[in-house]
Amino acid sequence: xxxxxxxxxxxxxxxxxxxxxxxxxxxxxxxxxxxxxxxxxxxxxxxxxxxxxxxxxxxxxxxxxxxxxxxxxxxxxxxxxxxxxxxxxxxxxxxxxxxxxxxxxxxxxxxxxxxxxxxxxxxxxxxxxxxxxxxxxxxxxxxxxxxxxxxxxxxx
Numbered sequence: 763x764x765x766x767x768x769x770x771x772x773x774x775x776x777x778x779x780x781x782x783x784x785x786x787x788x789x790x791x792x793x794x795x796x797x798x799x800x801x802x803x804x805x806x807x808x809x810x811x812x813x814x815x816x817x818x819x820x821x822x823x824x825x826x827x828x829x830x831x832x833x834x835x836x837x838x839x840x841x842x843x844x845x846x847x848x849x850x851x852x853x854x855x856x857x858x859x860x861x862x863x864x865x866x867x868x869x870x871x872x873x874x875x876x877x878x879x880x881x882x883x884x885x886x887x888x889x890x891x892x893x894x895x896x897x898x899x900x901x902x903x904x905x906x907x908x909x910x911x912x913x914x915x916x917x918x
Contacts, residue, residue, distance in 0.1 A: 771917055775910040782906020786899035791829060792849040793888075793895035798830040799858070800884040807877050810870050817866035837862050854887070 802824060809820055821838045829847055837843045843862040845855045864876055 767917060771914045774913045774917065775907065778906040778908075778910025778913070779903060780906070781909075782902040782904070783899075785902040785906070786895070788849045789891070789895040789898040791847070793891040794828055795830050795847070795850070796884070796887045796891045798826055799861075800881075800888045802826075802830075802834075803861075803877055803880060803884050806865070807874060807881075810874050810877070814870065821865075833862075837865070857883075 805824065806820070809815060815823075818838055821834050824834065826834050833843050833845065843859055845858050850858065861880060864873070867873070868876075
Protein backbone atom coordinates (compact mmCIF):
# COMPACT_ATOMS: atom_id res chain seq x y z
CA UNK A 763 0.00 0.00 0.00
CA UNK A 764 2.83 2.40 0.81
CA UNK A 765 4.45 1.77 -2.59
CA UNK A 766 1.28 2.79 -4.36
CA UNK A 767 1.19 6.06 -2.41
CA UNK A 768 4.88 6.72 -3.14
CA UNK A 769 4.42 6.01 -6.84
CA UNK A 770 1.31 8.19 -6.97
CA UNK A 771 3.16 11.01 -5.19
CA UNK A 772 6.04 10.82 -7.66
CA UNK A 773 3.61 10.88 -10.57
CA UNK A 774 1.74 13.86 -9.14
CA UNK A 775 4.99 15.78 -8.63
CA UNK A 776 6.12 14.96 -12.17
CA UNK A 777 2.75 16.06 -13.53
CA UNK A 778 2.92 19.37 -11.61
CA UNK A 779 6.44 20.10 -12.85
CA UNK A 780 5.40 19.13 -16.40
CA UNK A 781 2.45 21.52 -16.31
CA UNK A 782 4.80 24.25 -15.04
CA UNK A 783 7.17 23.54 -17.92
CA UNK A 784 4.35 23.75 -20.45
CA UNK A 785 3.10 27.00 -18.92
CA UNK A 786 6.53 28.56 -19.49
CA UNK A 787 6.65 27.53 -23.16
CA UNK A 788 5.18 30.84 -24.36
CA UNK A 789 8.07 32.85 -22.95
CA UNK A 790 10.58 30.28 -24.28
CA UNK A 791 9.02 30.54 -27.75
CA UNK A 792 9.25 34.33 -27.57
CA UNK A 793 12.91 34.09 -26.55
CA UNK A 794 13.64 31.75 -29.44
CA UNK A 795 11.90 34.00 -31.95
CA UNK A 796 13.78 37.14 -30.94
CA UNK A 797 17.06 35.30 -30.61
CA UNK A 798 16.75 33.98 -34.15
CA UNK A 799 15.62 37.38 -35.46
CA UNK A 800 18.70 39.05 -33.98
CA UNK A 801 20.87 36.27 -35.43
CA UNK A 802 19.22 36.71 -38.84
CA UNK A 803 19.95 40.43 -38.70
CA UNK A 804 23.64 39.87 -37.95
CA UNK A 805 24.01 37.25 -40.67
CA UNK A 806 22.17 39.41 -43.19
CA UNK A 807 24.46 42.36 -42.44
CA UNK A 808 27.43 40.08 -42.96
CA UNK A 809 25.86 38.78 -46.16
CA UNK A 810 25.41 42.32 -47.46
CA UNK A 811 29.09 43.01 -46.82
CA UNK A 812 30.55 39.96 -48.49
CA UNK A 813 28.72 37.24 -50.40
CA UNK A 814 25.47 38.97 -51.51
CA UNK A 815 23.60 35.78 -52.31
CA UNK A 816 20.02 36.08 -53.56
CA UNK A 817 17.55 36.55 -50.71
CA UNK A 818 15.75 33.25 -51.28
CA UNK A 819 19.00 31.32 -51.17
CA UNK A 820 20.11 33.17 -48.03
CA UNK A 821 16.81 32.52 -46.23
CA UNK A 822 16.76 28.84 -47.17
CA UNK A 823 20.31 28.42 -45.84
CA UNK A 824 19.54 30.16 -42.53
CA UNK A 825 19.33 27.57 -39.70
CA UNK A 826 15.95 28.59 -38.31
CA UNK A 827 13.66 26.41 -36.22
CA UNK A 828 10.15 26.50 -34.83
CA UNK A 829 7.87 29.47 -35.42
CA UNK A 830 10.68 31.53 -36.88
CA UNK A 831 11.34 28.89 -39.52
CA UNK A 832 7.67 28.91 -40.54
CA UNK A 833 7.76 32.70 -40.73
CA UNK A 834 10.83 32.63 -42.98
CA UNK A 835 9.33 29.96 -45.22
CA UNK A 836 6.09 31.95 -45.60
CA UNK A 837 8.05 35.12 -46.27
CA UNK A 838 10.26 33.41 -48.86
CA UNK A 839 7.24 32.07 -50.72
CA UNK A 840 4.88 35.05 -50.59
CA UNK A 841 7.04 38.02 -49.49
CA UNK A 842 4.48 38.60 -46.71
CA UNK A 843 5.32 37.36 -43.21
CA UNK A 844 2.44 35.93 -41.21
CA UNK A 845 3.12 36.88 -37.62
CA UNK A 846 0.11 35.36 -35.88
CA UNK A 847 1.91 34.25 -32.76
CA UNK A 848 0.20 35.02 -29.47
CA UNK A 849 3.46 35.73 -27.67
CA UNK A 850 4.20 38.80 -29.83
CA UNK A 851 2.63 42.12 -28.87
CA UNK A 852 0.83 44.17 -31.55
CA UNK A 853 3.69 46.68 -31.70
CA UNK A 854 6.25 43.88 -32.09
CA UNK A 855 4.21 42.30 -34.88
CA UNK A 856 4.13 45.63 -36.71
CA UNK A 857 7.86 46.19 -36.23
CA UNK A 858 8.72 42.65 -37.33
CA UNK A 859 6.48 42.95 -40.40
CA UNK A 860 8.29 46.18 -41.28
CA UNK A 861 11.61 44.45 -40.76
CA UNK A 862 10.71 41.59 -43.07
CA UNK A 863 9.31 43.96 -45.69
CA UNK A 864 12.73 45.62 -45.97
CA UNK A 865 14.59 42.37 -46.61
CA UNK A 866 15.91 42.44 -50.15
CA UNK A 867 14.58 45.92 -50.95
CA UNK A 868 16.83 48.65 -52.26
CA UNK A 869 20.55 48.73 -52.75
CA UNK A 870 23.08 47.15 -50.39
CA UNK A 871 24.15 50.47 -48.84
CA UNK A 872 20.64 51.49 -47.80
CA UNK A 873 19.94 47.97 -46.50
CA UNK A 874 23.14 48.04 -44.44
CA UNK A 875 22.04 51.34 -42.94
CA UNK A 876 18.53 50.11 -42.11
CA UNK A 877 19.53 46.73 -40.69
CA UNK A 878 22.49 48.25 -38.84
CA UNK A 879 20.11 50.69 -37.17
CA UNK A 880 17.78 47.83 -36.19
CA UNK A 881 20.61 46.02 -34.39
CA UNK A 882 20.07 47.83 -31.06
CA UNK A 883 16.32 47.27 -30.89
CA UNK A 884 16.68 43.61 -31.80
CA UNK A 885 19.34 43.18 -29.13
CA UNK A 886 17.04 44.86 -26.60
CA UNK A 887 14.14 42.57 -27.54
CA UNK A 888 16.42 39.56 -27.32
CA UNK A 889 17.73 40.54 -23.88
CA UNK A 890 14.25 41.34 -22.54
CA UNK A 891 12.82 38.06 -23.83
CA UNK A 892 15.72 36.07 -22.35
CA UNK A 893 15.20 37.73 -18.98
CA UNK A 894 11.45 37.12 -19.13
CA UNK A 895 11.88 33.49 -20.18
CA UNK A 896 14.28 32.82 -17.34
CA UNK A 897 12.08 34.48 -14.73
CA UNK A 898 8.76 33.05 -15.91
CA UNK A 899 10.18 29.62 -16.66
CA UNK A 900 11.55 29.29 -13.15
CA UNK A 901 8.36 30.71 -11.63
CA UNK A 902 6.06 28.30 -13.46
CA UNK A 903 8.26 25.32 -12.64
CA UNK A 904 8.26 26.25 -8.96
CA UNK A 905 4.50 26.80 -8.98
CA UNK A 906 4.02 23.41 -10.60
CA UNK A 907 6.24 21.80 -7.99
CA UNK A 908 4.34 23.53 -5.18
CA UNK A 909 0.99 22.45 -6.61
CA UNK A 910 2.32 18.91 -6.86
CA UNK A 911 3.52 19.03 -3.27
CA UNK A 912 0.09 20.30 -2.15
CA UNK A 913 -1.56 17.30 -3.83
CA UNK A 914 1.02 14.97 -2.29
CA UNK A 915 0.09 16.30 1.15
CA UNK A 916 -3.55 15.60 0.36
CA UNK A 917 -2.70 12.06 -0.76
CA UNK A 918 -0.73 11.29 2.38
